[in-house]
Structure formats: C-alpha cells, structure tokens
Amino acid sequence: MSSISRNLRRSLAPDRLRRLSQHPREYVTSECHRPVVLHKRGPDILHDPWFNRGTAFSMTERDRLGLRGLLPPNVVSSQQQIDRFMLDLKRLQRYARDGPSDTYPLAKWRILNRLHDRNETMYYKVLIDNIEEYAPIVYTPTVGLVCQNYSGLFRRPRGMYFSAEDRGEMMSMVYNWPADQVDMIVVTDGSRILGLGDLGVHGIGIAIGKLDLYVAAAGINPQRVLPVMIDVGTNNEKLLKDPLYLGLQEHRLEGDEYVSVIDEFMEAVFTRWPNVIVQFEDFQSKWAFRLLQRYRKTYRMFNDDVQGTAGVAIAGLLGAVRAQGRPMIDFPKQRIVVAGAGSAGIGVVNAASRTMARMLGNNDVAFESARSQFWIVDAHGLITEDREDIDPDARPFARRKSELGHQGLSEGASLVEVVKKVKPDVILGLSAVGGLFSKEVLEALKDSSSSRPAIFAMSNPTKNAECTPGEAFSILGEKVIFASGSPFHDVDLGDGKIGHSNQGNNMYLFPGIGLGTLLSGARVISDGMLQAAAERLASYMKEEEVLEGIIYPPISRIRDITKEVAAAVVREAVAEDLAEGYRDMDARELARLSEEETNEYVKTNMWSPVYPTIIYKKD
Ligand SMILES: NC(=O)c1ccc[n+]([C@@H]2O[C@H](COP(=O)([O-])OP(=O)(O)OC[C@H]3O[C@@H](n4cnc5c(N)ncnc54)[C@H](O)[C@@H]3O)[C@@H](O)[C@H]2O)c1
Numbered sequence: 001m002s003s004i005s006r007n008l009r010r011s012l013a014p015d016r017l018r019r020l021s022q023h024p025r026e027y028v029t030s031e032c033h034r035p036v037v038l039h040k041r042g043p044d045i046l047h048d049p050w051f052n053r054g055t056a057f058s059m060t061e062r063d064r065l066g067l068r069g070l071l072p073p074n075v076v077s078s079q080q081q082i083d084r085f086m087l088d089l090k091r092l093q094r095y096a097r098d099g100p101s102d103t104y105p106l107a108k109w110r111i112l113n114r115l116h117d118r119n120e121t122m123y124y125k126v127l128i129d130n131i132e133e134y135a136p137i138v139y140t141p142t143v144g145l146v147c148q149n150y151s152g153l154f155r156r157p158r159g160m161y162f163s164a165e166d167r168g169e170m171m172s173m174v175y176n177w178p179a180d181q182v183d184m185i186v187v188t189d190g191s192r193i194l195g196l197g198d199l200g201v202h203g204i205g206i207a208i209g210k211l212d213l214y215v216a217a218a219g220i221n222p223q224r225v226l227p228v229m230i231d232v233g234t235n236n237e238k239l240l241k242d243p244l245y246l247g248l249q250e251h252r253l254e255g256d257e258y259v260s261v262i263d264e265f266m267e268a269v270f271t272r273w274p275n276v277i278v279q280f281e282d283f284q285s286k287w288a289f290r291l292l293q294r295y296r297k298t299y300r301m302f303n304d305d306v307q308g309t310a311g312v313a314i315a316g317l318l319g320a321v322r323a324q325g326r327p328m329i330d331f332p333k334q335r336i337v338v339a340g341a342g343s344a345g346i347g348v349v350n351a352a353s354r355t356m357a358r359m360l361g362n363n364d365v366a367f368e369s370a371r372s373q374f375w376i377v378d379a380h381g382l383i384t385e386d387r388e389d390i391d392p393d394a395r396p397f398a399r400r401k402s403e404l405g406h407q408g409l410s411e412g413a414s415l416v417e418v419v420k421k422v423k424p425d426v427i428l429g430l431s432a433v434g435g436l437f438s439k440e441v442l443e444a445l446k447d448s449s450s451s452r453p454a455i456f457a458m459s460n461p462t463k464n465a466e467c468t469p470g471e472a473f474s475i476l477g478e479k480v481i482f483a484s485g486s487p488f489h490d491v492d493l494g495d496g497k498i499g500h501s502n503q504g505n506n507m508y509l510f511p512g513i514g515l516g517t518l519l520s521g522a523r524v525i526s527d528g529m530l531q532a533a534a535e536r537l538a539s540y541m542k543e544e545e546v547l548e549g550i551i552y553p554p555i556s557r558i559r560d561i562t563k564e565v566a567a568a569v570v571r572e573a574v575a576e577d578l579a580e581g582y583r584d585m586d587a588r589e590l591a592r593l594s595e596e597e598t599n600e601y602v603k604t605n606m607w608s609p610v611y612p613t614i615i616y617k618k619d
C-alpha cells in the first residue's frame, strides 16, 4: 500500500480502497511487472523478442524454462548486457544530427533494429536511457533514410500490411495479429513520408518509429502497439519500376475506391480491438483532412500531422511571445507568415487562429481579427481571394482583397516580398523545401516589428529544414528564437553565448495525446483534449528558460512531458464528460482524482522496460 499516495487513499471509495490494499498491484503496477504465463519453453522463448532475456536469464529460470545449455554459462545482469551492446554500438559513434551523413546513422539503425528483433525489453531500455542520442536514429531524421532504403534494410516483418489486394478480407486477417489487446495503432499509406514524398509501402518505417516513441515516451506496452501500412499502390515512378520494391506496383487507388479500403481497415481494427486508438500519419494532405473529418466523431483517432503538429506549433508560438517578455495573452497580436499550405501548415493556422480567437472572446469579431494575423504562402506564392482553384481548406485564410492594397501585396506574392511588407513576428515553415528561408528572407526578417523574431523551420528531415540555426543566428543575431522539426545542435555565438536550437516536433505531443486518451477511456479525441495537451506543453517551460530562447524542452525530458500532457488530456476528457474510464478505474473514480492523483495514475500506468517473471504452463 506504500506506493498509493495519501491523497489517492482519501479520494477512493472504501470498497475500492479495501481492494487496493489487498491487491495493490491492481492499481499501482502496470501489468508489465506482473508474472507472465507462457505456454512455450526452450528456444521458442529465446526467439520471442517480447520475452527473451538472453544471457540475463538466471540459472533457476534456465532450469524452469528449459534453457540450460542453450546459453553461454555466464549469467549477466541486464546492465552488463546493455554495456556489452553499447560497446558495439559506440564503435559507430557519430551523431545523425546536422545533416544527412548516410552511413553511420543507418548502421546504427541496423544494430538497434536487430536488438528490437531479438529482445524488446532491452531495446527499449537502451532507447529510454539514451533517448537524446537514439531518437534521431529510430525517429526523425534517420527514419526518413530508413524508409528510402527499406527494401535493402528489410529483414523481418514488423507490423501489419493491408493492401488493395486484401479488400473483403480485412475483417478476418486482422485476427492474424498475435496480440489480443492493442492499445495504439499508427497507420500510414506512405503517400507523404516526412518531406520525402510518396515512398509507398516503405513508409511503414515511419509508423514503426512513431510507435517506438509511444513506448519510450508514453510507456505504452510494446506488446500492444501495432504499426500498419495500407498499401493502395504508389505514384512514385521510381518505385513502380524498381524490381526490389516491396509493395504493390500499381498507381494509387483514388476516390471512393481509396476511401472504401480505409473504411474497411477502420472497421476491422475497431471490431477486433474496440478500445484501440488509431493515429493517422503521413497521409498526403488531400486525404489527411478528409479522413480526419470522416472518422473523428465516430472512432478514437487523430491525425498527427494536422493535429499533433498544430499543438506543438501553438506551444512554441506561445513560448516565442513569452520570450519577448510579453504575457501569452498577447499572442493575438503576433503577425505570422506560414510557408506551406498542406496538412501541417493549414492544421497549424486553423488551430493557432482558434487559440487567438478564444483569447479575444470567441465571437465573430475575434475570429476575423485572428484570421487577419496570418499570411499563408504556398508553392504559388501568397494565397489570396484572387487565387483560382483555391484549396477549400486554405480558403478561410486567403488574404482579403480589401487588405491587399494597403499592404502593397497581391496574389502570388513571393515569400520574401511578404516578409518585407508584413514585417512579421514569426515565420513558420511547413513547406518541405530545404533552404526556403534563404539569406534574402532572413535579411528581410531583420525589419520584423518584434524585439525577438521567431523562426520555425519545421520541415523534416534535416535536409528539408527551411533554414539551419547557424544561418538564422548568423543573420539575425542572438535575439532570434529558432526551432526546427529535426534536431540540430545549439550554435556557439562566442563570448559564452549560445544560440538555442529547439526541436519543434510533434513528438512532444502525440505520445501524450495517445496515452491520455487511453487512460481516460474517451471514445473520441476532442478539440478541447488537443488544446489541453498544447497548453500543458506551453506551460511546461519555465520563465527563465523561455527568456533564454528555450521554447521546447530537451528530448531527455520527453517521458516526463508526456506524462504531464497525458494527465492534462485525461483531465480535459473528464471535464468534457468524455471519459469512460480504463480497466478498473471507472469514470466516476477518474473524476474524483485531484491533479496530483491524475499525474500519479498516469505515471503508474506507464510501462517501463523491466524483464517480467516468466512462468511456464503446458497448453
Ligand atoms: N515538425 C513537425 O512536427 C512536422 C509535423 C508535420 C509535418 N512536418 C513537415 O512539414 C512538411 C510539410 O508537410 P505537409 O503534410 O503539410 O506536406 P504537403 O506536401 O501537403 O504540403 C507542402 C506545402 O508546401 C507548399 N510549398 C511547396 N513549395 C513551396 C515554396 N517554395 N514556398 C512555399 N510553400 C511551398 C506546397 O504548396 C504545400 O502547400 C514536411 O516536410 C513534413 O515533414 C513537420
């Protein structure tokens, strides 16, 4: 009972308290620490990455599980095991940061992937304990390189593949997956992987990388995650001709045919696992929005590129306001130029303008005022009402004719022209065009009306960043606030000064959104839950950090941030009456938890990489 806090004890009904004191593990222990009953022994266990412990199996375990003689005799501790592995990995010491240096990051990924294939507990321990070093390998930017080279790297399958050939079969094939419980699915159709375009079936790597962060940051049990690729073909001509390509070599399905495949997939997974959460990842924009609208009211799902990115951007934008020494409530005064009008760019403008409008009173005037703070530039220049065939998702943010004259701007104005005329506080890139924030654009930003202009070069992977921190600080000086989607090193500005390079990546939100949804038992993911997640991230940074230009936390704190974000999502789900509870924590009990207790509830339900006790039972 010792690990159940006093507050929690006070808040629980007597019958539940009694149960808890008799069976404290029911609440305080995530089930990863419970003994696992297996119906297999010997080599079958050594070949099962979920349960394999390798040379760390003790002698008594070796006897109980029929392993004696199948391993070298020296029993090592899990730490010695990791030390041995790290020695091998460190031979390839070189960061995957600051540019695409192909060989070493890929070699590191290979070594880590092999560990993932044979011992998951150890893999996640290595990842969690060294997240700063290996997130850039299993996630952005190296994961992009992995997807680009997937046919050569492919060894063992991971996750599930649903293809256009499987139409009519999905409801049964979903039962081929070995786990009876799945908490989190990340699904992609491979049509827009990072800023690398259509990578077809090889895009599965991004779903795997995102789920690695779900395990490492959110403590989702790795036996309950499922990466999914929906292969509806590819429009990548190179892959269509490549004899080594692993996917369907036909053009992508379009229109109703495409939607019916995704519908069938959603029905199948929610039939087998009614409580699963599905994260849509790296779908090309035209489908990202449509599928989100189609499913978000009926299924537990969200789109990370649209909604996760928006939340992370809002948190960063609020940080940039604070870094100017102004209160967050001044956010609606910021003038923001956004380069990129895809799922990510429009997602950000939509959510950021709603945040501004809420601060201004949430009425029509507030919305109009918020809208007028954004200038969106896409591949054809500034988007205005004069644009022919304007994308319906961008239409609400097209600059009005009436505004253009006095700003000296017109339809299709170039980014540099817009920056010169608008003198924005912020330029934010989600264009997938590396170097778009050219010297000219950065020079133009010198005339910003802000005391501390902010640059968000959010496109991934590294080579697609709109500019580097080195470029930003050298042109704009130490006052500029810089964030990028992929990691860069801080910049040494001389005289002991540092130009902070923040990583503005949706990884700071999606794990917490997923975990909070899971633990609240909310049936859908509301705008309020997403907003609560963003606000928690924004408030996570301390005043002195923000004033130094640090607007996002270092990735080494991602597990703590994720816990906080998840707790905020749980509380919001409760407040909106969406929470239905999780396992033996029902909605009523959830509603009674204080803030501190909610944090504790989240923390205790996070999986951590500890070898379970294995008990063998015959079938
Ligand atoms: N940091 C993050 O957390 C994060 C999250 C999501 C997406 N992203 C990145 O954002 C990028 C875009 O993603 P998306 O889904 O919106 O892609 P998309 O292809 O749908 O959109 C790209 C947009 O950029 C515009 N564009 C192209 N060339 C341009 C130019 N020269 N000037 C201005 N705009 C130009 C296009 O017209 C389009 O509107 C990708 O690189 C992706 O990796 C980053």
Ligand SMILES: O=C(O)C[C@H](O)C(=O)O
Binding pocket: 139, 140, 193, 194, 195, 282, 304, 305, 459, 460, 485, 505, 506, 507
């Ligand atoms: O995957 C990332 O690193 C962020 C984002 O989801 C993207 O598509 O670029």
Ligand SMILES: [Mg+2]
Binding pocket: 194, 281, 282, 304, 305
């Ligand atoms: Mg993405």
